Amino acid sequence: MLGIFGLLFLLMFVRIALIQATGSAEGRNLAATVAEKHTKQESLTATRGKILDHNGSVIAEDEQRYKVYAIITPKISEGLKENYHVVDVDKTARVLAKYIDLSQSEIRKIIVKAQKEDKYQVEFNKAGRNLPNSVKKQIEAEKLPGINFETQLVRFYPNGIFASNLVGIVKEEEVRDKETQLFTRKVSGEMGIERTYNDELSGTNGKLEYQSDFWGRLLPMKDETIVPAKDGQDIYLTLDKTIQSFLEDSMSQVQKKYKPESMMAVVADPKTGRILAMSQRPTFNLKTREGLENSWANYLTEQTIEPGSTMKTFTLATAIEQGKWEPNATFQSGQYKVYDATIRDSNQQGWGRITYLEGIQRSSNVGMANLLKQIGPETFMDSLKTFGFGTKTGIDLPGEVAGKLLNQYPINVVTTSYGQGSTVTPIQMIQAYSAIANDGKMMQPYVIDKIVDPNTGKTIEQHEPTVKGQPISAETAKEVRDTLATTVTAEHGTARKFASEDYEVTGKTGTAQIPKAGGGYSWGKNQFLYSFLGSAPADDPQLVMYIAVQKPNLGEKYVGSDPTSEVFNSVMDRSLKYLNVAPEQVERADEVEVSNYVELGVDDAKQKLAAQKLQPVIIGEGGKQVAAQYPEKDETVLEGAHLFLKTDSDTIQLPSFKGWSLRDVLTYQSLSGQQFTIKGEGFVTKQSLPAGTTLDKNSKLTITLQQPKEPTTPKK
Secondary structure (H helix, E strand, O other): OHHHHHHHHHHHHHHHHHHHHHOEEOOEEHHHHHHHHHEEEEEEOOOOOOEEOOOOOEEEEEEEEEEEEEEOOHHHHOOOOOOOOOOOHHHHHHHHOOOOOOOHHHHHHHHHHHHHOOOOEEEOHHHHOOEOHHHHHHHHHOOOOOEEEEEEEEEEOOOOOOOHHHHOOEEEEEEEOOOOOOEEEEEEEOOHHHHHOHHHHOOEOEEEEEEEOOOOOEOOOOOOEEEOOEOOOEEEEOOOHHHHHHHHHHHHHHHHHHOOOEEEEEEEOOOOOEEEEEEEEOOOOOOOOOOHHHOOOOHHHHOOEOOHHHHHHHHHHHHHHOOOOOOOOEEEOOEEEEOOEEEEOOOOOOOOEEEHHHHHHHOOHHHHHHHHHHHOHHHHHHHHHHOOOOOOOOOOOOOOOOOEOOOOOHHHHHHHHOOOOOEEOHHHHHHHHHHHHOOOOEEOOEOEEEEEEOOOOEEEEEOOOOEEEOOOOHHHHHHHHHHHHHHHHOOOOOOHHHOOOOOOOEEEEEEEOOEOOOOOEOOOOOOOEEEEEEEEOOOOOOEEEEEEEEOOOOOOOOOOHHHHHHHHHHHHHHHHHHOOOOOOOOOOOOEEEOOOOOOOEHHHHHHHHHHOOOEEEEEOOOOOEEEEEEOOOOOEEEOOOEEEEEEOOOOOEOOOOOOOEHHHHHHHHHHHOOOOEEEOOOEEEEEOOOOOOEOOOOOOOEEEEEOOOOOOOOOO
16 A cells, blocks of 8 residues: 555656656647636727817817726735625615716616626616716715726717817727627727718727736736737818808707708808718717717718709800890890790790899899700700719719709700709709809819828828819809899899898899609798808809708798808808908908018017008017017918017017907917917907917917807898
8 A cells, every 4th residue: 555655756756856857748838828717808998080160179089988887706805905806785785876877776786796606897888888988977975885987988079069070979889809808999980071981080000918917906926918009090171160160060050040941051161172071961960979860971072952043154165155144235034935845034034135144143044045055965965064063073972963954955055054854962952153253263072181190199180171173163153152242232223132241242043943853843932942142242252052942841931041041141251251351341441461570579579560551460579580470481371460570589578358259369379389278169259368468388378269150131
């Protein structure tokens, strides 16, 4: 017996010696096995890129939220002075119920069930996720043992209804990483910019590898391996948050008042093609997703319409360009026989024999049919193609459709001359009208300003204005603007409701019949698509806008131009003032070409600016020399405009900001290197620190702006 025990002891001794010598057993490296058991990995979640307006205001971003969970097992607290697990289930349930959307009994049931199943920890489903920092702090203040938090990133849209169908949304889910087998956050765009630029916005997750004890606690004196996350790229849109807000507010008011079937509107810079605002109804709230089920497509690029009389803008432009426009020549209004069809005006009895100028002012279909005969059908259709109709604009958005120019039968060309039959998209109307507003040069519309890598600060893509063609001469463009301006000012003009007290408006109204699904057209006051395509100021348009309202409830009191003019007038007037475009009713300031003031003495620069009737804004009190300026050399500004001079001094003494635009405040902030709190939009009404205050690192300045007040009634 002793011999057997001795033999077993000898075998065990040999095995131990062998393991010590080789570090392995059964062919497995024991050190590696132990390290593997205690080596942990955590995913480092990348932040999805931001979507911002062209001034850097956030439209969409990842926001840090928190998930609350409870550690159940008492083993984690063994040998420790404090409890790190849930001790009092009833108290924990009662307190948590004050902060998350679960009742006390529901929370208690979740915890008790986890205890019975001997779980390490438990979560509280959807109710315990996406908690803001304020709620996290309140729960922490309760000092509940075992209650912990995990940081989460969620996509956040701070503005609610804000170009929603353009911006789009994401789908967020937790998926298991193939490499680490850990659950990680996966975000993918489902529509709009979020979907189209999903690859650019998506970052690359990193990972953290470390050694821990049985309970997952970090072991001291152990190395960590970190693969950093790479955040997604930031996308700057051409949208201007202030103008977009003007548009959303106005459209919401009109929607509430007239309850139309749908609405769509675009505001653009005709000199560049930059889309400054874009919206539609129905739409949805980006923050809550309310209304998403009724609003998936972007109507402005993905849906065609028959444009109605706004198309007469381009019939007129073609006639002028071809030398066929004689405004004082006359025609018989009312009805006109073409082939086997009769073309009728809205007033089928007509207004007698009228001039072509009066015809465009009254929006006469018969006048357009007569004009087409002089232009020639082939020349007319070729001209519409040069304006971009029938082909996609190439805007940097998905799902754009081309519309169709009908010319299968001769009558199709006739009806196209006044906007019926052929189809277009609102974004095509904006592109085509840019040639009218921009002295003949047609600009491609675009919504992406630039793409920036936040990890390096490097601009990856910078989009620039693109001239798509020049369908008409500058002289023709001016004559079209002058002619269409009379539709606003003439006693019998169809666009009289679009007149502004401060700016000369030029443009064309439209009333389009809507095709029925089974053929034919809907008819009746509340069954049309009412629209307006126009710009201001007429002599040098700074903004172009298209607004369409489909099937509004007008009742007895209102007409089709009421809802469209209420949107156009409000947005155009407020936007031009926001952009510091001087009203035309006052004496117009002359334009000044900015000189170079950099490296000049501050006093010399002030004298030169005074001579040019510009207002110097000195940034850097006591400085001797100009180090930077804005606007820069050779740019054109109006007399009386601010010209910012940054001196070689770092002493910042505040001016009075009263009456300044948001743009001027942002310029001052940028050149001064200071950070201000800016509240509101529009023009400065007050500042928290008085003029003359010298700022230091502890100074906190709040600037409050208010938007210009809207007119209470549509201008007649």
